[in-house]
Amino acid sequence: MPAAIESPCVWHGEELFSRADWLHQMNATHLEQIECLMESNGKPIPELAKLFSNIRHSLENHSGATLIRGLPVETLDEDCAKALFLKLASQIGHPVSQSADGELVFSVRDAGYKESDPRSRGPNTRKKLTFHSDRCDVIGFLCLRQAKSGGGNDLVSSAAIHNRLLQTRPELLEELYRPFYYKRHNVDAGNRLPYCRQPVFSFTQGKFSCNLLRVLIDRAYALPELPDMTDTQREALDAIESLATQPGMHAGIRQQPGDILLMNNWVTLHRRSEFEDYCEPERKRHILRVWISPPNNRSIDPLFMDNYGAVDAGSIRGGMTEAMNRD
Numbered sequence: 001m002p003a004a005i006e007s008p009c010v011w012h013g014e015e016l017f018s019r020a021d022w023l024h025q026m027n028a029t030h031l032e033q034i035e036c037l038m039e040s041n042g043k044p045i046p047e048l049a050k051l052f053s054n055i056r057h058s059l060e061n062h063s064g065a066t067l068i069r070g071l072p073v074e075t076l077d078e079d080c081a082k083a084l085f086l087k088l089a090s091q092i093g094h095p096v097s098q099s100a101d102g103e104l105v106f107s108v109r110d111a112g113y114k115e116s117d118p119r120s121r122g123p124n125t126r127k128k129l130t131f132h133s134d135r136c137d138v139i140g141f142l143c144l145r146q147a148k149s150g151g152g153n154d155l156v157s158s159a160a161i162h163n164r165l166l167q168t169r170p171e172l173l174e175e176l177y178r179p180f181y182y183k184r185h186n187v188d189a190g191n192r193l194p195y196c197r198q199p200v201f202s203f204t205q206g207k208f209s210c211n212l213l214r215v216l217i218d219r220a221y222a223l224p225e226l227p228d229m230t231d232t233q234r235e236a237l238d239a240i241e242s243l244a245t246q247p248g249m250h251a252g253i254r255q256q257p258g259d260i261l262l263m264n265n266w267v268t269l270h271r272r273s274e275f276e277d278y279c280e281p282e283r284k285r286h287i288l289r290v291w292i293s294p295p296n297n298r299s300i301d302p303l304f305m306d307n308y309g310a311v312d313a314g315s316i317r318g319g320m321t322e323a324m325n326r327d
Contacts (some may be wrong), residue, residue, distance in 0.1 A: 002173060002201070004166055005159045005208050008062040009267040012160055016065060016251040021058035024051060026070035034071075037087055052091035055262065059092075059138055060296050064264035065155050071258040073144055078107075078286075085142045085288050088260070093294030096136055096319025100189035108141070108287040110277055122215070123289065128274040131156060131244040132213045133265040135307060136291030136318035140262045143255035147285035150275030152254040153261065156244040158210035158269050162201055164243050172236040176200040179303055180233065181220035182213070190321035195220045196306035200240070205313070207298040209266040212240065244269060255287070266298060291319050 008019075016022055026034075033048040055066050071088075073081055082105040089095050098106040111124040122129045126147075131154070133139075141153075165173040179197040202209050214237055221229040244250055255261055263270060277284045299313040310317035 001170060002162070002166060002177065002203070004163050007159060007208070009064045009157060009208070009264075010159045010163060011063055011157045013248045014251050016063055016155065016157075019063045021054075021062045021066060024055065024066060024068045026068065031070075031072065034084070034088070037091075038084060048091070052088075056092050056294050056296060059262060059264045060294065060298065064157070064267035066262045067253070067255075068260040068262070069256070069258065071142070071260060073142070073258045076144075078144075081142070081144055082288060085140075085260075085290060089140055089290040089292050092138060092140075092262070093292040093297075094316045096291045096293050096316070097322055098289065098291055099187055099320055100191075100323035102322040104290065106289045108289050109285055122272075126151075126275050126277060126285075129272045130214055130241055131250075131269040131271045132215075133158075133211050133269055134213075134291060135320070136265060136293065137297040138262060138264055138292040138294055139270075140260060140290040140292060141255065142288040142290075143257050143259045143261075144286040144288060145257060145283065146254065147275035148278045148283075150273050151285050152252055152273045154244075154250040154252045154271050154273070155263065156250040156269050157267065158201075158212075159208055159267055160249065161240055161243045161269075162208065162210070164249075165239060169236075169239060172232070172239050173201070175232050175236040176240075177202065180217050180237075181223075181226055182216045182307065183220035183223065185216060185320070188320050190323040193306055195223065195226065196303075198303045198307060199301060200237075202301040202303075204301050204311075205299045207266075209298065209300050210269065211266070211304070212237075212269060214241070240269075244271075266300070293318050 029047045033045050086105050095104045108123040110126040177199055179199050181195050181197055183195045184191050200212050220226055275285055293316045295314055300311045302311055304311050308317040
């Protein structure tokens with residue numbers, strides 16, 4: 001039987017906002033050093049280096065979620081904002097690709113695709129998303145513009161969900177330690193494998209990891225060559241969503257322009273609410289996203305090799321294989 005997780009990554013609801021590692025306000029020195037960083041290829045100077053070193057440490061060893069506030073993005077065009085975000089993300093770790101085209105910075109905005117369009121994925125719609133993690137160690141969002149209404153983010157400690165299941169439904173918790181099938185994403189054209197297997201919960205070298213993208217699990221079990229999902233598997237997955245949505249379990253925020261939200265995908269799950277956009281193209285909701293592999297990441301279960309490319313601590317992993325690299 002799994003044991004309860006005793007770690008700073010266990011938190012409940014808005015308790016997150018009182019954590020010392022949650023909010024980092026950009027000061028005048030940080031902003032001056034960001035300008036210097038953009039003008040050179042060197043390492044950031046002391047104050048900025050210290051800020052990102054602390055953030056990298058806390059993401060891996062504490063709450064697993066951090067908000068950086070006060071980046072001046074109002075005067076930047078899209079290309080400059082992407083270059084700036086990529087430069088800052090690189091201070092945390094190695095940015096990895098988010099598509100078969102090798103995109104390092106992905107624009108999260110409503111692209112207007114139909115549900116049947118193969119290019120459609122959750123972040124380029126305006127629909128509500130369920131709690132999930134992304135295929136990377138750390139995910140980052142930079143807000144350029146918010147929607148007219150909606151579009152907020154809910155964050156939950158997956159370790160807290162683990163502990164709640166241990167108390168209330170231990171048989172479902174045990175099921176989540178067993179591997180589930182995952183279908184290849186429809187935009188993951190560089191991936192040779194039609195599906196893979198990986199657990200939702202796991203422990204490796206003493207560290208907890210959670211990985212969940214329900215939509216790809218459901219798509220896999222709908223394939224004729226794979227077995228049907230069992231009732232226990234379905235109930236276990238449903239229990240995660242049910243617990244995460246309970247009052248007092250998740251923390252809700254709505255990013256402001258200039259906010260950077262960073263989350264460790266192994267200890268947090270996140271979702272977005274549906275949003276209503278402005279009519280004018282220049283006012284529509286626009287969030288930039290990066291996937292990062294930090295040098296201090298944890299060891300993960302060997303079953304993640306197919307999806308992540310590496311499982312050892314400190315390895316560069318995650319993201320999507322570029323299609324051009326296929327033989």
